[in-house]
Amino acid sequence: MSDLTMAEAIREGLKFLAAGVCMGIGAIGPGLGEGHIGAHAMDAIARQPELAGPIVGRMLLADAVAESTGLYSLVVALILLFVV
Amino acid sequence: MKVTLTRGDKIFLLIFFVVYAVVLIFEVPSVQLPEGIGERWIVDLIPSWGIMGRVNPMTVIMTWGIIVIVLGFTLPIARNFKVVPNRKQAFLEYILNYIYQSTQDMITQENLVRPVFSIAATLFMFIVVSNVLTAFPGVQIVPTSQGLKVSLFTDTWYAPTSDLNTNATYAVMVLILSHVFGIKAKGFKKWLKGWFEPTPLMFPLNLIGELAKPISHSLRLFGNIMGGGILVLIVSYLIKYAFLPVFLWGFFGVFVGIIQAMVFSLLAIAYISAQVEEG
Numbered sequence: 408m409s410d411l412t413m414a415e416a417i418r419e420g421l422k423f424l425a426a427g428v429c430m431g432i433g434a435i436g437p438g439l440g441e442g443h444i445g446a447h448a449m450d451a452i453a454r455q456p457e458l459a460g461p462i463v464g465r466m467l468l469a470d471a472v473a474e475s476t477g478l479y480s481l482v483v484a485l486i487l488l489f490v491v
Numbered sequence: 492m493k494v495t496l497t498r499g500d501k502i503f504l505l506i507f508f509v510v511y512a513v514v515l516i517f518e519v520p521s522v523q524l525p526e527g528i529g530e531r532w533i534v535d536l537i538p539s540w541g542i543m544g545r546v547n548p549m550t551v552i553m554t555w556g557i558i559v560i561v562l563g564f565t566l567p568i569a570r571n572f573k574v575v576p577n578r579k580q581a582f583l584e585y586i587l588n589y590i591y592q593s594t595q596d597m598i599t600q601e602n603l604v605r606p607v608f609s610i611a612a613t614l615f616m617f618i619v620v621s622n623v624l625t626a627f628p629g630v631q632i633v634p635t636s637q638g639l640k641v642s643l644f645t646d647t648w649y650a651p652t653s654d655l656n657t658n659a660t661y662a663v664m665v666l667i668l669s670h671v672f673g674i675k676a677k678g679f680k681k682w683l684k685g686w687f688e689p690t691p692l693m694f695p696l697n698l699i700g701e702l703a704k705p706i707s708h709s710l711r712l713f714g715n716i717m718g719g720g721i722l723v724l725i726v727s728y729l730i731k732y733a734f735l736p737v738f739l740w741g742f743f744g745v746f747v748g749i750i751q752a753m754v755f756s757l758l759a760i761a762y763i764s765a766q767v768e769e770g
Contacts, residue, residue, distance in 0.1 A: 467750050467753075467754075468753070468754055468757060471711065471750060471751065471754040472711075472754070472758075474711075475707050475710070475711045475714075478710060478711055478713075478714030478715065478718070479707075479710060479714070481714045481718045482710055482713070482714050485529060485717070485718070485721070488529070489528075489529040489530070
C-alpha cells in the first residue's frame with residue numbers, strides 16, 4: 408500500500424467513496440417502495456385475513472420487482488470495487 | 492409441533508457447543524478475510540477470439556451437476572407416475588401445480604398454456620436448485636495471487652446463477668421466446684403493428700422498453716445471489732465465523748434463493764403474456 412503515488416491513492420479512495428455513495432443513495436428508492444408495498448399488504452390482510460396466503464405471495468413478488476433498482480446500484484458498486 | 496429432547500440429545504448439544512466455543516476462541520486470531528472475493532476462475536480456450544473464447548469452468552461444471560441433480564430427482568418420478576403419489580411425487584406435483592396455476596392466471600389462450608408452463612417450470616427447477624446450493628458448504632474455486640485456491644467445504648457451493656452469463660442467457664432466451672409466441676398468437680402483421688402503438692412516435696420507447704427487459708431480468712437474479720454471497724463472506728469474517736454464518740446461509744440461500752427463482756419464472760410468464768395478449 409505504501410508505494411502508491413498521490414494520484415493512485417486518490418483514485419483508490421474515490422473508488423470506495425463512489426461505491427459507498429452509490430449503494431447508500433441507491434437503497435433509498437427500494438426502501439420506500441418496499442415500505443409502501445408492505446404497508447398496503449398489511450392493510451389488505453387486516454381487511455381480509457383469510458386471504459393472507461396469496462397476499463403474502465404477491466407481496467414478495469412485488470418486493471422483488473421493487474428492489475431491482477437497488478440491485479442495479481449494487482452491481483454498479485461491485486463493478487467499482489472489483490473491476491474498475 | 493412440539494420438539495422433545497432426550498437426555499442424550501441435551502448432553503450431545505452441550506458438548507457440541509462447548510467444543511464450538513473452544514475452537515472459536517483458538518481460531519479467532521487466525522481468521523482472515525478470504526482472498527479472491529468477487530473473482531472468477533477464467534480459462535482462455537481460444538485467445539484469438541478475445542472475450543468470446545473465454546470459459547468459466549466452474550459455471551460449466553456446476554451447470555451440468557445441477558442438470559444431473561434435477562434429472563435424477565424428476566426422471567424416476569416421471570417414469571412410474573402413480574395415481575396415488577408417494578412423498579417425492581406429491582412434492583413435485585405441489586410445485587408444478589403452483590406454476591401451472593399462475594400460468595393459467597396470466598395466459599388466456601388455452602393452447603399456449605402448456606408450452607409456457609414447461610418453459611417456466613424448467614427455469615424454476617434449475618434456478619431453485621442452483622440457488623439453494625449456495626446454502627450448503629461445498630466446493631468453490633477462486634483465483635488468488637498465488638494461483639487457484641480450492642476450498643473444499645470451507646465455503647458454499649458455487650452457484651451458476653451467481654454468474655451473469657447464465658442469467659443473461661436465460662433472460663435473452665425468454666425475450667426471444669416471448670416474441671416467437673407473440674408472432675404465433677397474433678400473426679406477424681399484428682405483432683409488427685404492436686411496435687408502433689399507440690403512435691409511430693412511440694417506436695423508440697417501445698424498443699428501449701423491450702431491450703431493458705432482459706437487462707433487469709438477469710441483473711435481478713445476479714445481484715441477489717452474487718450480492719448475498721459477498722455479503723455473507725464479509726459479515727462472516729467480521730464476526731469471525733461465530734454462529735451467525737449458518738443463519739445467513741439459510742436466509743440468503745434458501746429464503747432469497749427460492750423467492751428469486753419464483754420471481755424469475757413468474758416474470759418470464761408475465762413477459763410472454765404481455766406479448767401474447769391482444770392489446
